[in-house]
Amino acid sequence: MHHRGAASSLLSSVKRARDLFRTGRCTYATSANPNHVRIVEVGPRDGLQNEKAIIPPQLKAELVTRLGRAGLKNIESGSFVSPKWVPQMAGTAEVLTSMERLEGNHYPVLVPNVKGLDMLLSLLSEHPPSPSSEPLTDEIAVFTAATDAFSLANTNCTIAESLERLQDVTGQALSQGLRVRGYVSVVAVCPYTGKVDPLRVKAITRALLDMGCYEVSLGDTVGAGTPAAITELLTTVMGDDRGVPPSKLAVHFHDTYGTSLINIFLALSMGIRTIDAAVGGLGGCPYSPGATGNVATEDVLYALRDSGHEVDGNLDAVAEVGAWISAQLGRPNASRAGKALLARKERQRDGGAAESVTAKL
Numbered sequence: 001m002h003h004r005g006a007a008s009s010l011l012s013s014v015k016r017a018r019d020l021f022r023t024g025r026c027t028y029a030t031s032a033n034p035n036h037v038r039i040v041e042v043g044p045r046d047g048l049q050n051e052k053a054i055i056p057p058q059l060k061a062e063l064v065t066r067l068g069r070a071g072l073k074n075i076e077s078g079s080f081v082s083p084k085w086v087p088q089m090a091g092t093a094e095v096l097t098s099m100e101r102l103e104g105n106h107y108p109v110l111v112p113n114v115k116g117l118d119m120l121l122s123l124l125s126e127h128p129p130s131p132s133s134e135p136l137t138d139e140i141a142v143f144t145a146a147t148d149a150f151s152l153a154n155t156n157c158t159i160a161e162s163l164e165r166l167q168d169v170t171g172q173a174l175s176q177g178l179r180v181r182g183y184v185s186v187v188a189v190c191p192y193t194g195k196v197d198p199l200r201v202k203a204i205t206r207a208l209l210d211m212g213c214y215e216v217s218l219g220d221t222v223g224a225g226t227p228a229a230i231t232e233l234l235t236t237v238m239g240d241d242r243g244v245p246p247s248k249l250a251v252h253f254h255d256t257y258g259t260s261l262i263n264i265f266l267a268l269s270m271g272i273r274t275i276d277a278a279v280g281g282l283g284g285c286p287y288s289p290g291a292t293g294n295v296a297t298e299d300v301l302y303a304l305r306d307s308g309h310e311v312d313g314n315l316d317a318v319a320e321v322g323a324w325i326s327a328q329l330g331r332p333n334a335s336r337a338g339k340a341l342l343a344r345k346e347r348q349r350d351g352g353a354a355e356s357v358t359a360k361l
């Protein structure tokens with residue numbers, strides 16, 4: 001009975017979301033190919049920033065290289081944040097200069113303030129693109145939060161102060177020809193103050209778009225967003241007065257309570273086509289105690305198979321990268337699809353029986 005109740009409440013959430021579009025309250029143009037799902041791979045940044053051990057830049061660079069070769073096109077490659085705050089992200093300059101960059105791909109880096117942007121810009125001027133090489137990066141990501149408590153814990157300033165800071169960062173980055181992506185953290189639940197008001201998220205998302213971000217990623221940092229909460233959030237952010245079009249939104253789910261994939265499908269049903277994910281389910285924010293990693297890229301790619309969506313990334317190759325980086329970090333691979341696919345391959349290699357059905361997967 002209980003399960004049936006949960007399923008029918010999820011179905012009614014999806015139906016409510018779809019009805020909003022059908023009734024015209026949320027009609028927006030999406031990308032040129034409405035079935036294309038863009039993956040923003042955040043493993044090398046969000047994935048590694050919370051690891052206990054300090055990871056050598058060469059290993060981070062190799063991770064970015066392998067992810068690019070696995071067909072991912074948007075790979076967040078590091079942060080120019082204070083090493084006193086997030087020591088694991090030190091060495092991003094070395095990552096950018098060592099990793100392989102593939103033509104047409106984007107390799108955004110997080111920048112919290114003008115100091116971080118200046119560090120990036122001087123690196124870019126030391127390594128100008130040539131006819132045979134791409135720029136080190138053409139994109140930054142700026143970040144704020146939906147609560148002052150989280151903003152203070154993460155960046156030592158209130159939301160208002162952070163938006164003021166980011167206005168400068170964004171203006172200067174755009175004037176240097178960089179693309180700017182925005183993040184809002186704790187869009188569903190704040191680890192310090194609890195449930196978050198979706199109208200607040202909407203106002204902050206609008207502020208980031210108004211300053212020139214091409215897209216805003218909505219971060220369920222704690223990973224506690226239920227389908228009902230995410231439906232309420234997305235309908236509020238997209239609906240009614242100054243609603244944000246889904247083409248300007250991405251979703252960024254940590255998988256602490258196992259709701260990420262359901263929430264991703266809800267977001268897709270509402271027209272959002274950009275999904276953040278981390279290979280091997282790596283990740284966590286140092287200022288969100290108890291939150292687990294991001295939804296695993298392999299799990300997203302697997303779930304989107306046969307869904308009619310065209311997705312970046314080769315599932316088998318990404319699964320290999322997930323197993324490789326998990327082994328390098330000495331941690332269990334948190335991607336269920338990745339583990340299952342690799343285990344199946346191993347059984348096939350060993351000539352195991354009863355593989356004919358799953359081999360068709």
Ligand SMILES: CC(C)(COP(=O)([O-])OP(=O)([O-])OC[C@H]1O[C@@H](n2cnc3c(N)ncnc32)[C@H](O)[C@@H]1OP(=O)([O-])[O-])[C@@H](O)C(=O)NCCC(=O)NCCSC(=O)C[C@@](C)(O)CC(=O)[O-]
Binds near residue numbers: 083085110155
């Ligand atoms: C914003 C600050 C710098 C303010 O930190 P502050 O302490 O207020 O800054 P400050 O201006 O007083 O500077 C303190 C020291 O840091 C240095 N400094 C100052 N800025 C930089 C910089 N850019 N790069 C390198 N060094 C820097 C500065 O030079 C100084 O060094 P000192 O004089 O003491 O030797 C700090 O709070 C910070 O770096 N925070 C970043 C925290 C972070 O990276 N969190 C994780 C990313 S967000 C996230 O994961 C969420 C997301 C995006 O994934 C979405 C989701 O899941 O919700």
